[in-house]
Amino acid sequence: MGAENSISPFVVKRLPRYYRYLGGLIDKGVTRVSSKELSEIMNVTASQIRQDFNQFGNFGQQGYGYNVQYLYDEVKKILGLVQHYSMIIVGAGNLGQALANYDNFTRRGFVCAAMFDSNAKKVGKKVNGIDIFHSNTLECYLEKNPTDIAVLAIPETQAQLVAQVLYRHNIKAIWNFSNTELEAPEGVCVENVHLMDSLMTLAFNVRKR
Amino acid sequence: MGAENSISPFVVKRLPRYYRYLGGLIDKGVTRVSSKELSEIMNVTASQIRQDFNQFGNFGQQGYGYNVQYLYDEVKKILGLVQHYSMIIVGAGNLGQALANYDNFTRRGFVCAAMFDSNAKKVGKKVNGIDIFHSNTLECYLEKNPTDIAVLAIPETQAQLVAQVLYRHNIKAIWNFSNTELEAPEGVCVENVHLMDSLMTLAFNVRKR
């Protein structure tokens, strides 16, 4: 119901956390929760919880609170987790393989169909059942297999170049683990994961204690 | 010079990005940059750049701008990257090994001294030159080797338990890759990396295009 465009990125960033906590409540057998209860568990204000959800619809009931399962399902829909996403991983190094082995992604509907690497020694092998192809077959693959999300687990020197290939073949989104920020054309989503940045933030906070 | 306490987390989160871009400029041989030039490269406002840096001191010069190397060094100091941090990785699964192989951490002063795993098959092996010890030797290790940062690359079911051990032995910070949020005692920094959350955010944005 809410104006699905113009949702603040702050709200969006909080959605997966709600989803996680609601899932936890379901596992515990909790069927009903008020914004106040949830706020205490999650350590945020009840006001923020109600504001956030009401960006998307009226999921609660006065005097009762929220039905946990219903709210969970709604958040799932909002996040777009009711559909499947086809995914490839570019870069079969340590990180690429770690991600390929992470079965949680598959469970949530992010299905990794192929991996690519420029190292001939890796080509032909499998990681968690996923074939590793040579990078120079990437274009050919994408032509035959429209792909939603490409995971970039390659060095920054190659990232921008590979991204260009992906853009040409209408990739919808890039999950970027390389140490660069990609320039993305209109309509392509890029989510950067800067592990080094995260560790530096930690260093800053440690020293400031 | 700035009141080093009470720096907004928004500013802190931006510091590593500045550090990255300034490093890039140095690599390109750029010696001098104005807030306006930097703002165009980084796609933020010049105002924000000046505000951010002035939380920590006056690093620029009117009419000139900023000396890139000097500013880079100052940000390095602010982030606390002039010292070394002793680190251990708990969990030698795919992700733990991927992190152990990531030499960038060492280059920046985050030195991984040991890994721990509860799988006896892995104990005794090395990853990137780092010994894997059995998890039940963790306490003993920490007593002999004071450690700044523990990386948690273990399933959520074990995370809170291991964290308790770490707290008892005065760990300073936890870099948490497990799918939980840890309750940390006063004085311990926790930085959560929720890869699944990041991917969900991407899914939301893809659908909204």
Add this chain to the structure above:
DNA sequence: TAGATTGTTAATCGATTAACAATC
């Protein structure tokens, strides 16, 4: 009905941006 809790409007707080005097 009385009690509880939502949905939503209004108030507050803080982050970002704009403006400009200081000064290199």
Add this chain to the structure above:
DNA sequence: TAGATTGTTAATCGATTAACAATC
């Protein structure tokens, strides 16, 4: 000196919190 650009104050914008009428 004139031009450029900072450091910093003031204005704006938006996010968060508080308050409360609506209603289950």
